[in-house]
Amino acid sequence: MSGMRLSGLPEQLAREGHRRLLVLSGDEVWTQQQALALRDAHPGDWLWVGDNAPVADACSPQALHQLLGREFLHAIFDARRGFDVSAFAAAGGTLRAGSLLVLLVPDFARWADQPDRDSLRWSDSPQPIVTPHFIHHFCRHIARDPQVLLCQQGQPFTLLSTPAAPDWHPASGEPQSEQAAILDNLTQMPEGVAAVTAPRGRGKSALAGMLLQRIPGNALVTAPARAATEVIARFAGERYHFMAPDALLASTQVADWLIVDEAAAIPGPLLAQLVARFPRVLLTTTVQGYEGTGRGFLLKFCARFAGLRYFTLCAPVRWAAGCPLERIIAEVLLFDDEPDDTTPQGPVQFTPLEQEAWSQAPAYPAAVYKLLCAAHYRTSPLDLRRMMDAPGQHFVAARAGETVCGALWLVEEGGLSPALSQAVWAGYRRPRGNLVAQSLAAHGGSPQAAALTARRVTRVAVHPARQREGIGQALVASASQLAQTDYLSVSFGYTDELWRFWQRCGFVLVRIGGHREASSGCYTAMAMLPLSEAGRALCQREHQRLCRDASIIEYWNGEKIPVAAGGESTLNDDDWLELAGFAFAHRPFSAAVASLTRLLLATSLPLAGLRGKIESGLDDAALSRVLKLSGRKALLAHLRSETGAALAQHDDERARQLQSTILQWQFFQ
Numbered sequence: 001m002s003g004m005r006l007s008g009l010p011e012q013l014a015r016e017g018h019r020r021l022l023v024l025s026g027d028e029v030w031t032q033q034q035a036l037a038l039r040d041a042h043p044g045d046w047l048w049v050g051d052n053a054p055v056a057d058a059c060s061p062q063a064l065h066q067l068l069g070r071e072f073l074h075a076i077f078d079a080r081r082g083f084d085v086s087a088f089a090a091a092g093g094t095l096r097a098g099s100l101l102v103l104l105v106p107d108f109a110r111w112a113d114q115p116d117r118d119s120l121r122w123s124d125s126p127q128p129i130v131t132p133h134f135i136h137h138f139c140r141h142i143a144r145d146p147q148v149l150l151c152q153q154g155q156p157f158t159l160l161s162t163p164a165a166p167d168w169h170p171a172s173g174e175p176q177s178e179q180a181a182i183l184d185n186l187t188q189m190p191e192g193v194a195a196v197t198a199p200r201g202r203g204k205s206a207l208a209g210m211l212l213q214r215i216p217g218n219a220l221v222t223a224p225a226r227a228a229t230e231v232i233a234r235f236a237g238e239r240y241h242f243m244a245p246d247a248l249l250a251s252t253q254v255a256d257w258l259i260v261d262e263a264a265a266i267p268g269p270l271l272a273q274l275v276a277r278f279p280r281v282l283l284t285t286t287v288q289g290y291e292g293t294g295r296g297f298l299l300k301f302c303a304r305f306a307g308l309r310y311f312t313l314c315a316p317v318r319w320a321a322g323c324p325l326e327r328i329i330a331e332v333l334l335f336d337d338e339p340d341d342t343t344p345q346g347p348v349q350f351t352p353l354e355q356e357a358w359s360q361a362p363a364y365p366a367a368v369y370k371l372l373c374a375a376h377y378r379t380s381p382l383d384l385r386r387m388m389d390a391p392g393q394h395f396v397a398a399r400a401g402e403t404v405c406g407a408l409w410l411v412e413e414g415g416l417s418p419a420l421s422q423a424v425w426a427g428y429r430r431p432r433g434n435l436v437a438q439s440l441a442a443h444g445g446s447p448q449a450a451a452l453t454a455r456r457v458t459r460v461a462v463h464p465a466r467q468r469e470g471i472g473q474a475l476v477a478s479a480s481q482l483a484q485t486d487y488l489s490v491s492f493g494y495t496d497e498l499w500r501f502w503q504r505c506g507f508v509l510v511r512i513g514g515h516r517e518a519s520s521g522c523y524t525a526m527a528m529l530p531l532s533e534a535g536r537a538l539c540q541r542e543h544q545r546l547c548r549d550a551s552i553i554e555y556w557n558g559e560k561i562p563v564a565a566g567g568e569s570t571l572n573d574d575d576w577l578e579l580a581g582f583a584f585a586h587r588p589f590s591a592a593v594a595s596l597t598r599l600l601l602a603t604s605l606p607l608a609g610l611r612g613k614i615e616s617g618l619d620d621a622a623l624s625r626v627l628k629l630s631g632r633k634a635l636l637a638h639l640r641s642e643t644g645a646a647l648a649q650h651d652d653e654r655a656r657q658l659q660s661t662i663l664q665w666q667f668f669q
C-alpha cells in the first residue's frame with residue numbers, strides 16, 4: 001500500500017505479546033482501500049466489525065457480543081458512520097497477541113461535525129446527532145499516545161519505532177500463578193459461593209475449565225451464551241457439561257458444583273435461584289464497562305452471600321502485560337473500575353457541571369463518570385457517550401478539595417405539547433425518551449402530565465467512605481435549586497433503604513410498576529419532588545391515585561406499597577376517565593386495573609372477561625380458552641369492549657361524550 005509500511009510490526013508484536021491500534025482517518029473510499037490492503041498484506045483470521053462489510057468474515061457491532069469468548073488475529077472496526085464504543089472495546093478483548101486493531105474513522109477535521117449514527121442508541125433525538133465532546137476526547141488521547149499508529153489521508157505515514165519490550169512467554173497450559181492459587185482455594189471449598197472477576201483475557205474461563213478437571217464429583221456449566229464457553233470446554237475436556245440457565249432452572253439436575261460463566265449478564269433473580277440449588281458455585285464475570293458487568297455486580301448481587309469467596313485475576317494471559325491496545329481502550333473509555341482506597345477528606349462543595357467541562361477540564365467530569373460507574377450496576381460506555389454529548393443532560397458534583405466524592409446526573413424530561421401529552425395518555429403515541437414524564441401520562445391519571453417540565457435524576461452516587469453524611473441529600477437540594485422546572489423525578493428499583501433516601505430528599509411516591517425488573521428483581525418505583533404550583537398539583541394528584549389504588553396493586557404485585565392506603569372505593573370522575581381511556585383508546589390494562597376492579601363492584605353485568613381476569617385471576621391463555629378467543633390482541637379487544645358496554649350501561653350519554661373527546665386525542669398535530 002502506498003505510503004504505509006508495517007514491515008515487521010506484527011512479528012514484533014507477536015514476540016512481545018502485544019497488540020496495537022491503527023487508526024485510518026479519511027474519506028470512505030480511501031479508508032476502505034487501505035484497510036483491505038492491510039488485510040491482504042498481513043495473514044490472519046481477520047474479523048471485520050461493521051455494517052455493510054465488504055468481506056465475508058464480518059459481524060455487525062451489535063452482534064459482536066455473540067463472539068465473546070472467541071479469538072481472532074487482527075480486526076477492522078468500522079466507525080465511519082457511527083462509533084459503537086462498547087463493541088470496539090469488545091473487539092479489542094478478542095484479539096490475540098500480535099494483532100492489529102484497525103479503526104476506520106472519518107477525516108479528523110470533519111469528524112466532530114458529522115452526525116454519529118450510534119447516537120440513536122443512547123440519545124433520545126429522533127435523528128443522529130453530532131458528538132463533538134467524545135470525538136475531541138478520542139482524538140486527544142490518540143494524538144498523545146506514541147503507541148497508536150495514526151494514518152491520515154493525504155499525510156505521510158511514518159512508523160515510529162518504539163523501544164523493544166521483553167519477549168513474551170505465553171502460558172503453557174498449566175495454571176498461571178494467580179490461577180493456581182485460586183484453584184487451590186476452590187478445590188478445598190467445603191461448600192459456598194465463590195466469585196472470580198477480571199478484565200478481558202485474564203484466564204477466567206480457562207480457570208473454570210481447570211477447576212472442572214480437578215474436582216471430584218460432577219459439575220454443570222451455565223452461561224448466557226453457550227458459544228462463549230468454548231475456552232471452558234477446551235480446558236475441561238470431557239468434564240464439560242453445559243445447560244442454558246432457564247433449562248437448568250426448569251430441570252431437576254443436581255451436581256456438586258455449578259459454574260456460571262459471565263454471571264453478571266444473567267438476570268439477578270434467575271441467578272439467585274440457580275445459586276441456591278447447588279452446594280458449591282463458581283461465578284465468573286468480566287469487569288470493565290460492559291453492560292451488566294463490573295464491580296457493581298459484586299456490590300449488588302454478591303453482597304447477599306455471607307462468606308462469599310472473592311478472587312480477581314490481574315495478569316493478562318491472552319496477551320502480555322502493558323499491551324498498548326488494552327491501555328488506549330481503557331484510557332479512552334475510562335475503564336478504571338479499580339476501587340479508590342483513598343478517602344476524600346474535608347468539607348464538601350457542591351457545583352453544577354455541564355458537558356462543556358469535557359473540553360475545558362476533562363479530568364473533572366471523568367472523575368464524576370468513574371464514581372458513577374463504580375456505584376452503579378449498569379453504567380456502561382453507552383452512558384459515557386450520553387453523558388458527553390446527548391442533549392438535556394446536567395450534573396452536580398460534590399467535591400472535597402479536588403476530589404470528587406459525590407455526583408448526581410439529571411436528564412431533562414417533559415415539556416411535550418399538551419396535545420401530544422394527551423395522545424401519550426390515551427396510548428396513541430410513545431415518543432422516545434421522557435421515562436418518568438411519559439410514564440406519568442401513560443399510566444397515571446393526568447392527560448397533561450407530560451406537558452410539565454422536569455429533570456429526572458438518572459444517577460446519584462456518593463463515595464462509600466463519605467455516605468450517610470448528608471452529601472446525597474445536599475446533591476439533590478442543589479439540583480432542585482438549579483432546575484427551573486415543574487418538578488424533579490426519579491425512577492429506581494424499589495428497596496426500603498433507597499426509598500428512605502429519596503423520601504428524606506423530599507420526594508413523594510407516585511407510581512409502582514407492575515413488573516419486577518429483570519436485573520434487580522425489584523419493582524420500579526417513581527417519585528417526584530415538586531418545584532412549581534403545577535408540579536405540586538400533579539404530584540398530589542398522582543400520589544392520591546397511588547394511595548387509592550395501593551391495595552389493588554399490592555394484590556397484583558404481592559408486595560406492600562409504602563403509602564397510606566385509602567380513598568373512595570366507588571367510581572369517581574378519575575375512574576370514568578381511566579375506564580374510557582381503556583375502553584375507547586389504547587390505555588394499557590395495567591394502568592386501568594384498579595378502576596376496572598371498582599367497575600366490577602359497581603355493575604351487575606356478567607363481564608366474563610374482566611371478571612375472569614380480575615376476580616378469578618385467570619392467566620391470559622386460560623381466559624382466552626374460556627372465551628374462545630385466539631391471541632392476546634383479541635383478548636384485550638374483548639376486555640376493552642366489555643368495559644365500553646359497562647360504561648354505557650351506567651351512563652350512556654357520559655360514555656359517548658368521553659369516547660368522542662378521547663378519540664379526538666389521536667389527531668394531535
Ligand SMILES: CC(=O)SCCNC(=O)CCNC(=O)[C@H](O)C(C)(C)COP(=O)(O)OP(=O)(O)OC[C@H]1O[C@@H](n2cnc3c(N)ncnc32)[C@H](O)[C@@H]1OP(=O)(O)O
Pocket residue numbers: 375376457458459460461462463466467468469470471472473474490491492493496497498500501502504
Ligand atoms: C436513580 C438512582 O441513582 S437510584 C440509585 C442510588 N444510588 C446508589 O444506590 C449508589 C450507591 N449509594 C450511594 O451512593 C448513597 O448511598 C446514596 C446516594 C443512595 C445516598 O447518599 P448519602 O450521602 O449516603 O445519603 P445522605 O447521607 O444524604 O442520606 C440522607 C438520608 O437518607 C437515608 N439513607 C441514606 N442511605 C441510606 C441507607 N443505606 N439505608 C437507609 N437509609 C438511608 C437516611 O434517612 C439518611 O439520613 P440519616 O443518615 O440522617 O438517617
Ligand SMILES: Nc1ncnc2c1ncn2[C@@H]1O[C@H](COP(=O)(O)OP(=O)(O)OP(=O)(O)O)[C@@H](O)[C@H]1O
Pocket residue numbers: 068069070071093094171172173174175176179198199200201202203204205206207231286317318
Ligand atoms: N494457564 C493457561 N495456559 C494456557 N493458556 C491459557 C491459560 N489460561 C488462559 N489461557 C488462554 O488465554 C486466553 C484467555 O483466557 P480466557 O478465555 O480464560 O480468559 P477470560 O478471562 O475468560 O477472558 P475473556 O473474557 O476475554 O474470554 C485463552 O486463549 C486461553 O486459552
